[in-house]
Amino acid sequence: MDTLMDVSALNNRMTSGQRTVLLDVRWALGDPHGHGHYLKEHIPGAVYVDLPTQLAEPAAPERGRHPLPPVDKLQEHARCWGICERDVVVAYDDSGNMSAARLWWMLRNAGLADVFLLDGGLPAWRAAGLPVEGGAEQPVIGNVTLAEGRMPAIDAARTADWALGGVLLDARAGERYRGEIEPVDPRAGHIPGAVSAPTSGNLTGDGHFLPAQELRHRFLELGVGPDVPTAVYCGSGVTAAHQIAALEIAGFSAALFPGSFSEWSNNAANAVVTGAAPYSTDSEAAPG
Template sequence: MDTLMTVAELKNRMDSGARTVLLDVRWALGDPHGRAHFVEGHLPGAVFVDLATQLAGPADPDRGRHPLPPLEQFQQSARSWGIRNGDVVVAYDDSGNLAAARLWWMLRNSGFPGVSLLDGGLAGWSAAGYDVDSGEADAERGDVVLSDSAMPVIGAAEAATWSGRGLLLDARAGERYRGEIEPVDPRAGHIPGAISAPTTANLAADGRFLPAATLRERFTGLGVQPGLPTAVYCGSGVTAAHEIAALEIAGFPAALYPGSFSEWSNNADYPVVTGAAPEGGGSEDGTAAESSTP
């Protein structure tokens, strides 16, 4: 199934009566009110997905702020959203799919191929003039059977040496990569050898993904090549999934580092560097050197 579904394609599916499971993943860093936003307005028939409790386990310094939940727990969540084997699932949010991509990746990783992201999300749907519903929404329980490990994944040990054999992309904002700010994790900076590739640069101003050719040009400019192992991390493994979706649109496979920088920066044995260069222009403990300040 294609990574993206357009608003027009989804509307046609819904008008035709084709079974479609719509999942609303309203979440943003620092905004715990996703369900309230969902209640205010969502796509007709959509079910709310709570990223913090259904797409992640409890925060753990050894595994990161949003560690992947156990398979059985995720399967029970997927069934509570009404997913059955063979369904078509469309996930969306109101932030350019930066949160919804986490669900897209997790379903794909669980051996469920029939999942797409709604390109443009809630804003794209509303801009097209289509109605939204309000209030709570429940789904008839599904019976989907999920598996595990269908998508490539790396851990901290592999991330430590990845730049020696491939390309490691940091999907966070550039200022966090450079170590100028760090709002949530214990050390500022980036994994040595990582390339700054903010995931927001995958999107046009209207929140839709850039065309495949444009994304391919972007990633090749960062050093991505066919056959070169590529892996992605972010702060806690959420927006890195968005980068993996963009890479897939561009024709490049990539692995996810689920623990990401929140796991890495909690381990004093792992070096953190600052500055704009992959190997850093600051100190090894994440304190910016004066000469590396942009």
Template structure:
């Protein structure tokens, strides 16, 4: 199933009058200007999607900062965006698809078959010489019927055991994985056993995804193989969706841990590892009962 569409491909669809619902998902952690940027200029016909209120439920310590909304709430939002059954949806942002991937994953999970990420987002659209428009777009209400469960997920208990023959990827920045800084969650570090795989390494300087072969090489170097069981988490389940898209481009499948580290770190019973290694420092037993190399420690 194709994941990406480039600016030229999107323009061809629009020129041909092919039914296309455009979703503008401009959101960056710590900023609240996504909507104002959208109003100032967006792809003609694009509808603004507010990630915190439309792609997530209210934050709860037991579920994380951006819990997935109920099917009913998500369907209401999707209809508000003008989506009907059978529509093709193209989502974009202005941050390398880091936010747009959230709605891509959610629509795929809900059973929407034709949903794409605009590779390179708004910057690529502008670079191709295509026009933008200002103001708000309010489409006719759609009639799409959404489901749930089309994409694999894991829960908190499974994340605790996702190592050994399984591979758990941490999509956050390396300094957050190592526990050097934590801007928002209650504890710093990573889920023991997880491998650092920053999402930013999936894209080029202009925000487009690396070619499939390069992504495949990247993930193979991280330990992903043809028969690997892979799961991904980030801070709150947003950029982890980007990692899943990149893995699919590379030819791999992966499950999402929706609650991610924001859920994990709020449960005091969960251990948190710090340092650049998946498991504990030398002298502390790892999952197999043997000691792992120095470079990390675990904080209860």
């Protein structure tokens, strides 16, 4: 199953009249102005998706900062974005698909097969000299029916001992993994047993995904393998979806911990490890 669509393929679809639902998911931690950026300029025909309100429920300590919405709410939003049965959906942002991957994962989880990330996003579209436009799009209401549970996911209880029999990847920046800084969550550090694997390592300097073979090499070096159970978390379940997309490109599957570190660190009963090693040097935090 393909994960990416390049700018040329998207442009060909659009100019040849092939039905394509194009979704703009511009959002970044610390930048609440995604809709304003969209109104200023976007790929023609793209509909804006608001990550905090449409791809997440309100924050809750027991579920994290961006809890997944129930499928009926996602279906309502998807229809408002204009998605119909058997549509091809392409999502993009302007930050290497770090936020668009959240929508990609959610729609795949909801049973849509033909969902793609625009490789390179809006910057790649601009770099190709293709047009942008301002204002808001008004799509015709769609009729898609969504399901749930089509992508693997795990809860905090399974996350706690995942690394004992598999690989648990922490998709946040290395300094957050090591506990050197923590800008939003109540405790600094990482889940015991997790391996640091920042999502920035999935991309080239211009925001495209690395070639599949390079991604495969990266993940093999981190301990991922065809028969190794793999799970991913980040701060709130957003950029972890980007890691899962990169793993899929590389030929691996992985489960998402949706609540991620924001859920984990809010529970005082959960251990948190600082430093560069997966486990603390304290015997009580190490396996065995």
